[in-house]
Amino acid sequence: MHTLLKLCYFFSLFLLLSCGGKSTQKPDDPSNESVDSPTEEISKEDSKTIIFFGDSLTAGLGLDPQxxxxxxxxxxLNSLGMNYTVINSGLSGETTASGRNRLDWVLNQKADIFILELGANDGLRGIPLAETRTNLQAIIDAVRQKNPNTKIILTGMQIPPNMGQDYTSEFRKIFPDLAEKNTLPLIPFLLEGVAGNPELNQEDGIHPTIEGQKIVADNVWAVLEDVVRE
Structure with missing residues (x-):
């Protein structure tokens, strides 16, 4: 049953995201970003900043940003008394190419930790794997060039087999390969435990509900905790 649910999830994911979803945001317009009070929060000199850079999954499409x-x-982080400010720089519909184009604007903000969550829309649109890999590497390089001390975490993603099994398998490998090449912590699959479960996803079958978001946060925290405690 779990396998069937995942297949249904992936099929729904392909149908919705390959058509651009329901979002009215413009991918290349930085003003559409969901950012948690950056002007007020990052002005705190003693606070470290975590930037989540991604697509609709990061933006929380269909939910309040909070x-x-x-x-x-x-x-x-607040409950543990850790002085970190989170910036949600997710943008619905984002691909690795549009994210790469938007990056300079985002990096005008301080980034102690940069969590990179992009690639799903590339895979659903059948963008050549080499292009996705190149764009992700370029984003990693640009973050490090801006500040070599920024800690980068990469999130893994999976797609349905609509583009063929070879494409699907090679797509999945992009993320662990880049993590190993660049010595980055990897979140193996952002939606682990959520994908394919109708009780944890909104009506579109793709974007997590409030409860699903909590599980996604657990997946992220399982890797992020060690980084923030270093």
């Missing part, structure tokens, strides 16, 4: 998993992470 219900998206980056905000859940902020609550966790």
């Amino acid at each position: 219900e998206a998993f980056p905000a859940v992470i902020q609550d966790t």
Whole structure:
């Protein structure tokens, strides 16, 4: 049953995201970003900053930004007395190419930790794997060039087999390969435990509900915790 649910999830994911979803945001317009009070928060000189850079999964499409998993992470940090400010820089419909184009604007903000969650829309649109890999590497390089001390975490993603099994398998490998090449912590699959479960996803079958967001936050925290405690 779990396998069947995952297949249904992936099929729904392909149908919705390959058509651009329901979002009215423009991918290349930085003003559409969901950012948690950056002007006020990052002005705190003694506070470290975590930037979540991604697509609709990071943005929390269909929910209030305060219900998206980056905000859940902020609550966790606050409860532990850790002086970190979370910036949600997710943008619905984002691909690795549009994210690469948007990056300079985002990096005008301080980034002690940069969590990179992009690639799903590339895979659903059948963008050549080499292009996705190149764009992700370019983003990693640009973050390090801006500040070599920024700690980068990469999130893994999976797609349905609509583009063929070879494409699907090679797509999945992009993330662990880049993590190993660049010595980055990896979140193996952002939606682990959520994908394919109708009780944890909104009506579109793709984007997590409030409860699903909490599980996604747990997946992220399982890797992020060691980084923030270093």
